[in-house]
Amino acid sequence: MSAQLSMKTETFFTIDMPYCERMDIRRTVFSGGEGPRVAVVAGLHGDELEGLYVCHRLAAWLDALQRTEPDYLLGSVELYPAVNTLGLDTLTRGLPVFDTDLNRAFPGSSGGPLPERLAAALMTELSGAALVVDIHASNIYLREIPQVRINQEFDDELVPVARRMNLDLIWLHGAATVLETTLAHSLNSSGTPCLVVEMGVGMRITPEYCDQLVAGILSVWKEKGVLAPEVALPETTHTPLIADDSNVHYLNAQTSGMFVASASHWTDVRRGELLGTIVSPFCGDVLSDVRSPVDGVLFTLREYPLVYEGSLMARVMARTGGRS
Amino acid sequence: MMRNLLCMTAPVREGFDIPCHEIGPKSSHPAVALVAGLHGDEINGVFILSRMADFLNSVENGKYPELRLARRVLIIPAVNVLGVNLRTRSWPFDKTDLNRMFPGSTIGETTQRIAYAVLEATKRSDYRIDIHTASADFEEVPQVRLYGPSDAERATSILFGLPAVMERSLSPVFTTTLMSSWKVWPGQSFVLRVGQAGTVQLEHCQRVFRALVSFLGRIGVLEGVQIAVEDEEICCFDKKSAFRVFAEKAGTFVSDRQVGRWVRAGQELGYIYDSFGGNVIEKVVAPVAGMLSGMRRHPLLFEGDLILRVNRKG
Numbered sequence: 001m002s003a004q005l006s007m008k009t010e011t012f013f014t015i016d017m018p019y020c021e022r023m024d025i026r027r028t029v030f031s032g033g034e035g036p037r038v039a040v041v042a043g044l045h046g047d048e049l050e051g052l053y054v055c056h057r058l059a060a061w062l063d064a065l066q067r068t069e070p071d072y073l074l075g076s077v078e079l080y081p082a083v084n085t086l087g088l089d090t091l092t093r094g095l096p097v098f099d100t101d102l103n104r105a106f107p108g109s110s111g112g113p114l115p116e117r118l119a120a121a122l123m124t125e126l127s128g129a130a131l132v133v134d135i136h137a138s139n140i141y142l143r144e145i146p147q148v149r150i151n152q153e154f155d156d157e158l159v160p161v162a163r164r165m166n167l168d169l170i171w172l173h174g175a176a177t178v179l180e181t182t183l184a185h186s187l188n189s190s191g192t193p194c195l196v197v198e199m200g201v202g203m204r205i206t207p208e209y210c211d212q213l214v215a216g217i218l219s220v221w222k223e224k225g226v227l228a229p230e231v232a233l234p235e236t237t238h239t240p241l242i243a244d245d246s247n248v249h250y251l252n253a254q255t256s257g258m259f260v261a262s263a264s265h266w267t268d269v270r271r272g273e274l275l276g277t278i279v280s281p282f283c284g285d286v287l288s289d290v291r292s293p294v295d296g297v298l299f300t301l302r303e304y305p306l307v308y309e310g311s312l313m314a315r316v317m318a319r320t321g322g323r324s
Numbered sequence: 325m326m327r328n329l330l331c332m333t334a335p336v337r338e339g340f341d342i343p344c345h346e347i348g349p350k351s352s353h354p355a356v357a358l359v360a361g362l363h364g365d366e367i368n369g370v371f372i373l374s375r376m377a378d379f380l381n382s383v384e385n386g387k388y389p390e391l392r393l394a395r396r397v398l399i400i401p402a403v404n405v406l407g408v409n410l411r412t413r414s415w416p417f418d419k420t421d422l423n424r425m426f427p428g429s430t431i432g433e434t435t436q437r438i439a440y441a442v443l444e445a446t447k448r449s450d451y452r453i454d455i456h457t458a459s460a461d462f463e464e465v466p467q468v469r470l471y472g473p474s475d476a477e478r479a480t481s482i483l484f485g486l487p488a489v490m491e492r493s494l495s496p497v498f499t500t501t502l503m504s505s506w507k508v509w510p511g512q513s514f515v516l517r518v519g520q521a522g523t524v525q526l527e528h529c530q531r532v533f534r535a536l537v538s539f540l541g542r543i544g545v546l547e548g549v550q551i552a553v554e555d556e557e558i559c560c561f562d563k564k565s566a567f568r569v570f571a572e573k574a575g576t577f578v579s580d581r582q583v584g585r586w587v588r589a590g591q592e593l594g595y596i597y598d599s600f601g602g603n604v605i606e607k608v609v610a611p612v613a614g615m616l617s618g619m620r621r622h623p624l625l626f627e628g629d630l631i632l633r634v635n636r637k638g
Contacts, residue, residue, distance in 0.1 A: 015574075015626060015627045016573065016626065016627040017626055018575060018576065018624035018625055019599040019600060020600050023626075093419070099459075111570060111628070112630075113570070113626070113628050113630055180496055181497055250432075255333055256332070256334050256335045257335055258335065281336060282336075306336075308334060308335060308434040309434055311418075311433065311434060312433065
């Protein structure tokens with residue numbers, strides 16, 4: 001085999017803006033042999049940066065491979081690190097001007113307004129890939145442990161892959177019709193497997209989570225024959241817990257104020273343990289104690305302190321119940 | 325009578341309320357529920373319903389001796405109270421869309437609690453009406469929107485006397501809207517789409533105000549209404565009747581045409597200029613003969629933006 005690894009960054013979608021400029025969206029393609037094609041998508045939301053860093057780390061790893069063992073890329077890798085280009089450049093979660101959540105615009109259509117056109121273009125580019133990983137970074141309010149979220153409609157095919165992604169949690173959720181307009185749902189229901197990764201927090205990067213995911217992605221690529229069997233990879237050491245709607249407990253704020261966590265994210269907590277308090281900047285009183293309802297794992301923890309009555313502060317996965 | 329649908333706390337300011345009007349004879353549930361301002365920038369609806377509350381309160385106070393409110397009417401001029409004050413479409417704190425939070429819940433996110441309170445107050449009404457506008461970029465002719473309607477809703481939609489009734493299927497994307505949650509309850513549900521966001525369009529508002537008064541008269545909730553017969557016919561349009569024009573080129577779009585007018589196929593309706601060079605790069609023409617039912621109002625166009633919609637008469 002004499003596959004030659006080549007790398008190029010190219011524009012895959014372009015559209016005219018009202019005054020002079022064009023909006024170009026770029027991807028980087030690493031081409032090797034005739035083996036399977038895989039893709040990583042990030043930055044659908046302009047305030048989620050973890051996936052951008054993952055793409056950088058993957059590109060750095062592939063650059064090194066190009067220098068040392070160019071024959072080991074048996075397939076091809078496409079990185080789409082910054083789909084919501086304008087949102088990322090202007091710190092806007094949605095698509096600027098259109099005030100649209102790009103991940104509610106799929107499968108899109110090629111003749112319509114920008115959000116639909118972009119969605120359709122992305123579907124065209126990604127369809128037929130052996131695996132797409134769509135990386136999200138929660139939002140600016142909540143911090144999440146590295147996890148895969150899987151719609152139960154597709155769990156038979158996706159769970160075995162997700163188990164090998166070196167992540168800490170697989171969360172199986174019910175089929176919500178509103179989520180039918182996501183990239184992952186559109187790809188999965190048209191036969192292209194897509195895993196949704198959620199990790200970290202909006203507007204920040206968590207390098208250790210990113211490296212953990214990079215190791216998992218590379219390992220799955222190797223199993224799929226994108227990388228040669230003899231390639232040396234970073235070690236994968238994480239085994240996921242399995243959560244579903246029966247063993248995840250939500251802690252919503254009883255009152256408005258400032259939530260100050262006392263427990264650490266991604267730790268075991270006991271039933272009744274104090275996870276944090278809600279306080280007021282106007283007085284010295286504690287307005288509300290926030291306690292764990294079960295023995296379990298604190299896998300979601302509020303990062304942004306101000307809460308309204310009802311705001312989510314934490315999620316705990318019970319150690320008992322659920323699917324294993 | 326004014327009452328608070330919901331009172332909630334806020335992180336640092338004092339609590340906030342969502343007030344509503346309840347007007348007319350007491351009953352276990354209102355006969356008619358009128359809702360607007362789920363989106364904080366859709367001011368036409370807020371204005372129409374606050375004016376409606378003033379009018380019905382005047383009826384109750386005897387200012388119009390020939391009129392009598394026979395049944396109770398609930399009016400929520402604005403659900404997204406803070407959004408109206410801050411001029412934002414979405415819920416200002418977490419930027420979520422209140423009209424994607426239904427049926428809501430008493431223990432979930434703030435917006436879900438608001439949605440729950442709105443649904444509880446309105447779901448048992450015989451007639452439920454949610455007033456919206458298009459975005460701030462687009463203007464819609466005042467119209468009744470039906471989503472997967474029953475025959476009864478189709479028949480009732482004519483009673484508003486608005487120039488257009490637009491029928492759409494209830495897409496799964498709309499599962500979490502107020503309209504979808506209403507539909508699981510007995511009774512009839514309507515969306516009115518009126519003009520564009522971010523402004524009060526007096527002519528549209530007056531027209532819809534009259535439409536609501538006629539409607540209340542025709543369903544027997546407001547007795548003594550003299551129904552003026554509009555000289556314009558009411559057109560019912562299904563999805564197939566809609567012809568949309570999208571921008572082939574980006575630029576600056578200018579048009580002085582008014583929505584609701586009838587246009588000929590090929591009639592010039594506006595121009596796209598090169599925003600830098602200033603030359604006309606595209607003439608925008610009507611794709612078919614019909615009613616100009618919606619029109620772009622924000623001048624700056626991305627390639628692919630919706631410019632206008634013409635509905636062909638069935």
